[in-house]
Amino acid sequence: MATIDLIDLKKNYGNVPAVKGVNLKVADGELIVLVGPSGCGKSTLLRMVAGLETVTSGRLEIGGRDVVKAEPAERDIAMVFQNYALYPHMSVRGNLEYGLKNRGTPRAEIDRRVQEAADILEIGPLLDRKPRQLSGGQRQRVAMGRAIVREPAAFLFDEPLSNLDAKLRVQMRVEIRKLQRRLKTTSLYVTHDQLEAMTLADRLVVMNAGLVEQIGTPTEVYDHPATLFVAGFIGSPPMNLIDVASLSNRRGLDGLPAGTDIIGIRPDVLFLTPQEGISLSMQGTVELLEPIGGESHLHVRLDSSGQSVVLSVPGRPNIAEGSAVTLHARVADIHPFNAQTGRRTDTAVANL
Numbered sequence: 001m002a003t004i005d006l007i008d009l010k011k012n013y014g015n016v017p018a019v020k021g022v023n024l025k026v027a028d029g030e031l032i033v034l035v036g037p038s039g040c041g042k043s044t045l046l047r048m049v050a051g052l053e054t055v056t057s058g059r060l061e062i063g064g065r066d067v068v069k070a071e072p073a074e075r076d077i078a079m080v081f082q083n084y085a086l087y088p089h090m091s092v093r094g095n096l097e098y099g100l101k102n103r104g105t106p107r108a109e110i111d112r113r114v115q116e117a118a119d120i121l122e123i124g125p126l127l128d129r130k131p132r133q134l135s136g137g138q139r140q141r142v143a144m145g146r147a148i149v150r151e152p153a154a155f156l157f158d159e160p161l162s163n164l165d166a167k168l169r170v171q172m173r174v175e176i177r178k179l180q181r182r183l184k185t186t187s188l189y190v191t192h193d194q195l196e197a198m199t200l201a202d203r204l205v206v207m208n209a210g211l212v213e214q215i216g217t218p219t220e221v222y223d224h225p226a227t228l229f230v231a232g233f234i235g236s237p238p239m240n241l242i243d244v245a246s247l248s249n250r251r252g253l254d255g256l257p258a259g260t261d262i263i264g265i266r267p268d269v270l271f272l273t274p275q276e277g278i279s280l281s282m283q284g285t286v287e288l289l290e291p292i293g294g295e296s297h298l299h300v301r302l303d304s305s306g307q308s309v310v311l312s313v314p315g316r317p318n319i320a321e322g323s324a325v326t327l328h329a330r331v332a333d334i335h336p337f338n339a340q341t342g343r344r345t346d347t348a349v350a351n352l
């Protein structure tokens, strides 16, 4: 096992910056999830750690050892990709053994590790099959098995579940979490799926355009998004971000910190009935009611600005589209932001 330290790590492709200076300390045994929109630099960062991409500047240490110039094979890490990258002509057993054989691992040791990985992943009955005879989920298990048998200091995952259907993805996500808890192997996991990120991570790293927006536990990031970007990215449906200047009734907002010109309100703390304590109210018109199982999403157009906001409400409220409604939010549930800085105005949120 090992720590992974990134110190002002940068990557340019030609003169195009992809990673613009990332600082991150991954603790021994920790599972860190890198999350952010397409093109923000997640894979580039992971590939630098793996040694598949050169580092433009900054430092990179695995287990306290500077590995910037080390070959991938010298870094003692195993990577699991989206496309499995299994050898099609080899059996499952052959795929699991391949890397160990190459390293000259003794036969008995190979057998022990393959058996152990097969037990952990419950792929024992599949060992003699070829990859094409497996389902997507089974292939992904084999790809994980290939990483496990190496007993590496760290696992790197690049969107390992994105080729699977929704149900299998949830199932494999739970399995990866259990597996990582059991093996306690330091892991960096890349995804653009914020739900996957929230459920898997010990700590989340939210990236945007080559930079880190926020690092924290999923709860910290959800309860206290440091920037407007994080506020809009983490949470589903996303947080409503409302321009203060557009509100006709600002009662309750005088208590917000100086410089607040955007307020964020999560869909589950916007209500159709008055709330106790100091609250904000807004008039609007119901545009759309989406029932989604146990709750419904109510899309409401605000009269003051024409902006649409979303409420998550329990059950299936009996409200016709086109109805006039008054929305209420407790001031305590409001996230205050400044549009210019893009940051919260209430506290200095530690970013690193």
Ligand SMILES: Nc1ncnc2c1ncn2[C@@H]1O[C@H](COP(=O)(O)OP(=O)(O)OP(=O)(O)O)[C@@H](O)[C@H]1O
Pocket (backbone or CB within 6 Å): 013, 016, 017, 018, 036, 037, 038, 039, 040, 041, 042, 043, 044, 045, 192
């Ligand atoms: N080999 C390359 N040459 C030039 N530019 C590249 C190369 N690889 C990636 N980029 C650029 O670097 C930026 C970061 O790409 P990267 O693949 O790291 O994004 P990502 O966050 O993994 O996105 P996704 O979620 O789509 O996988 C993008 O703008 C991309 O176009």
Ligand SMILES: [Mg+2]
Pocket (backbone or CB within 6 Å): 042, 043, 044
């Ligand atoms: Mg990627």
